[in-house]
Amino acid sequence: MDKEKGTIAVSLVEEAVRCVERRGVDPVPILEQAGISPQLIASPQGRVSSAQYGALWSAIVRALDDEFFGQDSHPMRSGSFIAMCQAALTARNGAQAIARATGFMRLVLDDMTAEVDATAERVRLVYRLRDGVREKAMFAYATHFILVYGVVCWLVGRRIPVRAARFRCAEPAAGHEYRSMFCDDLRFGERESYVELAPAFMALPVIQTPKSLKTFLRNAPASFIVKYRNPDSLAARVRRALRGRPVSEWPGADELAAELRIAEATMRRKLKRDGETYQSIKDALRRDLAIAALQSGERTIADIAADVGFAEPSAFHRAFRKWTGARPTDYRRPLPVDSGALPE
Structure with missing residues (x-):
């Protein structure tokens, strides 16, 4: 099984929140239970971890007593x-x-x-x-x-x-x-x-x-x-190739295309068709790695910046705000004890 964790766009969090609001329930305590800050919701480019989204899912289920989020006329108790x-x-x-x-x-x-x-x-x-x-x-x-x-x-x-x-x-x-x-x-x-x-x-x-x-x-x-996302796309193959090595050892587009046995121009064209570029994939991976490290709370922001390829923390701060619309410290909030597990 693919161990990739990844992150989830805040737009999907907003869709889940709208389900709660349609039922007349205040979403703020639910978001707090999931460790999702108001700053992230306010940022169109914001991302949440799969653990946060799982915790949000479970918190909504508890609030609504409905595992289908109130999207059917009959609740899924x-x-x-x-x-x-x-x-x-x-x-x-x-x-x-x-x-x-x-x-x-x-x-x-x-x-x-x-x-x-x-x-x-x-x-x-x-x-x-x-x-x-x-x-x-x-x-x-x-x-x-x-x-x-x-x-x-x-x-x-x-x-x-x-x-x-x-x-x-x-x-x-x-x-x-x-x-x-x-x-x-x-x-x-x-x-x-x-x-x-x-x-x-x-x-x-x-x-x-x-x-x-x-x-x-x-x-x-x-x-x-996140685990069962489409594994067969070219973008997924590129991500897997990059995830297997440190950021400092990521190859250029020409080298990676050769590894994947595809012409660089073909790789660029296929990625563009799917709304991606090699640079956007690298940035998304660095973003997700940074978010995971920030949420673990175990390392300094300077160390995280270096790990994801930035010599200066200030450059990392600028890039992170561009990627997510938020500051790295906005992702420092500890995850709740409830990680999204359903009751046994």
């Missing part, structure tokens, strides 16, 4: 996710696991369902809304997908490749973030909503046990919010 995991754990293989996970969600939600449409060439999760229900926001589809997909990937011990995704809803402000979550081939405003998966997982055996389920639940959902 606390404990539903655990019950879904237990039901899917008895499956023999990936095909049974995804059928049981989607079937369980169909039992607890009224407005949205996901049906498994499988052939030898592909597997689609086809999303349908009950007659009379208004089109859902992308955040609702993503919430459903994260719950089902994360569990099935865990059960078979593999990250299942996502080939394509289509949604009827309009593209949200966090469109780029959703592409990193699903796949590059993601389109909005389509006639139907579905996520297409590579079919090989259907025959894989379920390898998890009741004992490993306890560990999974202790770390969920933070354990899979």
Whole structure:
């Protein structure tokens, strides 16, 4: 499994907060529980760690008693996710696991369902809304997908490749973030909503046990919010190549393209098509490394600056503000004791 932690755009935090506000609940105490400061929410470029987002997820569930964030007319009461995991754990293989996970969600939600449409060439999760229900926001589809997909990937011990995704809803402000979550081939405003998966997982055996389920639940959902992001894109390959070495040893674009056995011009063109550049990927990695180090609270800002490639702390401060719209000290807040675990 990919150990990459990564960070999550504050735009997704804002979408979660809007779910809380629509239910008439004050989000400020919830954000405080997750260790997310007002400064980060106020910054359009802000990022939060997967642990913070997991803690936010769990705090919202406790506040609303709804594991679907109030996005369906029928609440997904606390404990539903655990019950879904237990039901899917008895499956023999990936095909049974995804059928049981989607079937369980169909039992607890009224407005949205996901049906498994499988052939030898592909597997689609086809999303349908009950007659009379208004089109859902992308955040609702993503919430459903994260719950089902994360569990099935865990059960078979593999990250299942996502080939394509289509949604009827309009593209949200966090469109780029959703592409990193699903796949590059993601389109909005389509006639139907579905996520297409590579079919090989259907025959894989379920390898998890009741004992490993306890560990999974202790770390969920933070354990899979970022972990199962699209691993097959060129940007992901570039990130993996860089993550395996110190920042001081990161190669130039020409050297990395040679490592990846691709022409530098082709690499540049493909990254540009996905809204990335080699420099933007390096900056995002340095940002995420810096955020993780700042939140650990174990090292000085000067040491962190040096580790992510800055000879002068002042240059690091300027770059960090450009990356996140905030100061490094805004990320110094300690994480809460609750790291996002769901009750067992």
